[in-house]
Amino acid sequence: MKQTNEKKTNEKQMSKKKYDNQGQKKQPENMVQARIIEVQKDWFSVGYEWNGSYQKKPARLKASVFYRSQKEDGAELYPAIGDDVRVWRNEQGEDRIEEVLPRRSWLSRSNPATSGQTEQGIAANFDVILLIQSLNQNLNPRRMERYLTVAWNSGATPVIVLTKADLVEEEEELESRVSQIEEVAVGVSVLAVSALTGEGMEKVKALLEPGKTFLLVGSSGIGKSTLVNALAGEELMTTSEIREEDGRGRHTTTHRQMIVLPNGACLIDTPGMRELGIWNAEDGVEGAFSDVEELAGQCRFRDCRHEREPGCAVKKAIREGRLPAERFKSWQKLQREAAHQAKKLARREASRRK
Numbered sequence: 564m565k566q567t568n569e570k571k572t573n574e575k576q577m578s579k580k581k582y583d584n585q586g587q588k589k590q591p592e593n594m595v596q597a598r599i600i601e602v603q604k605d606w607f608s609v610g611y612e613w614n615g616s617y618q619k620k621p622a623r624l625k626a627s628v629f630y631r632s633q634k635e636d637g638a639e640l641y642p643a644i645g646d647d648v649r650v651w652r653n654e655q656g657e658d659r660i661e662e663v664l665p666r667r668s669w670l671s672r673s674n675p676a677t678s679g680q681t682e683q684g685i686a687a688n689f690d691v692i693l694l695i696q697s698l699n700q701n702l703n704p705r706r707m708e709r710y711l712t713v714a715w716n717s718g719a720t721p722v723i724v725l726t727k728a729d730l731v732e733e734e735e736e737l738e739s740r741v742s743q744i745e746e747v748a749v750g751v752s753v754l755a756v757s758a759l760t761g762e763g764m765e766k767v768k769a770l771l772e773p774g775k776t777f778l779l780v781g782s783s784g785i786g787k788s789t790l791v792n793a794l795a796g797e798e799l800m801t802t803s804e805i806r807e808e809d810g811r812g813r814h815t816t817t818h819r820q821m822i823v824l825p826n827g828a829c830l831i832d833t834p835g836m837r838e839l840g841i842w843n844a845e846d847g848v849e850g851a852f853s854d855v856e857e858l859a860g861q862c863r864f865r866d867c868r869h870e871r872e873p874g875c876a877v878k879k880a881i882r883e884g885r886l887p888a889e890r891f892k893s894w895q896k897l898q899r900e901a902a903h904q905a906k907k908l909a910r911r912e913a914s915r916r917k
């Protein structure tokens with residue numbers, strides 16, 4: 564709803580202003596639609612004329628849009644990778660991004676650089692979000708629950724990919740690690756792969772429908788760029804060894820980039836994230852914890868807090884070993900975080916309207 568209104572205002576402003584800053588008349592034929600296919604710090608590449616791949620061109624963001632996005636702290640105004648944008652081409656053939664078009668899916672987080680006071684866009688208009696952890700060091704069911712929460716809120720379908728399967732020697736150990744994640748991945752496929760040996764890769768390849776966009780997210784060093792390269796069949800993205808001392812990644816990828824595979828599927832590689840603070844994810848909690856939500860719906864009291872109330876279906880499930888206590892805690896924690904954020908957002912909206 565909000566985005567639609569935003570769009571109307573943008574359109575009104577665009578039609579009012581028929582001349583650009585240099586006084587050149589804006590011909591409608593010079594307005595084209597394009598897609599953001601690369602985001603470096605503050606410059607963009609846009610892709611035109613999709614016919615199984617894009618024609619790539621650098622583009623600047625219109626200054627007034629930039630300033631408005633900063634002033635109003637509006638991540639919805641600032642282009643993110645994957646965004647459809649309206650671009651104006653001047654007589655010198657230079658491209659300027661005039662407006663971000665409505666998004667059909669959206670991933671953002673609370674910006675760690677502002678201690679979570681602002682929203683940081685990550686990517687837009689993806690169909691599938693690949694939530695990635697590595698089977699050797701990075702496996703963490705609690706963090707996966709957070710990823711799933713944010714992913715269910717994004718409007719895209721989540722799929723979990725567990726990388727570096729070759730580094731787990733024992734078959735049993737591998738199965739037990741995969742099932743740790745499967746337990747928190749209610750209704751979501753979990754694929755274990757190795758880009759090195761090719762193990763499990765055919766299942767990832769089978770997802771990659773032409774024309775669809777796949778967003779890869781996860782911590783640094785877990786093999787996102789390696790996976791992109793393996794799927795593309797060439798070294799398009801730089802990768803590097805994780806640090807010996809603590810097994811952490813080196814933050815090798817520092818920009819966001821879309822790679823179009825030969826079959827026309829689009830992959831978005833992103834820099835590894837240390838934190839994924841919730842910005843807006845109340846619906847996401849319901850999606851990621853549908854099993855717990857269903858139990859909560861069976862409690863005797865509608866407003867059951869699942870503490871000491873009689874007839875609490877959640878507590879009963881925990882006692883009977885059907886629901887792990889950590890998962891219950893994780894649900895409460897993410898619910899609180901999402902509710903807290905929702906209040907903050909509502910206050911922000913109210914002050915914007917003043």
Ligand SMILES: Nc1nc2c(ncn2[C@@H]2O[C@H](COP(=O)(O)OP(=O)(O)OP(=O)(O)O)[C@@H](O)[C@H]2O)c(=O)[nH]1
Binds near residue numbers: 728759785786812836
């Ligand atoms: N053994 C093994 N190593 C892998 C596999 N996939 C990736 N690696 C290694 O893991 C290291 C990190 O891989 P990257 O692809 O750079 O990781 P990334 O997720 O892109 O990291 P950032 O760009 O920092 O976010 C590299 O040394 C890769 O060779 C795998 O399937 N098996």
Ligand SMILES: [Mg+2]
Binds near residue numbers: 787789800801832
């Ligand atoms: Mg990378």
Ligand SMILES: [Zn+2]
Binds near residue numbers: 859863870
């Ligand atoms: Zn209850």
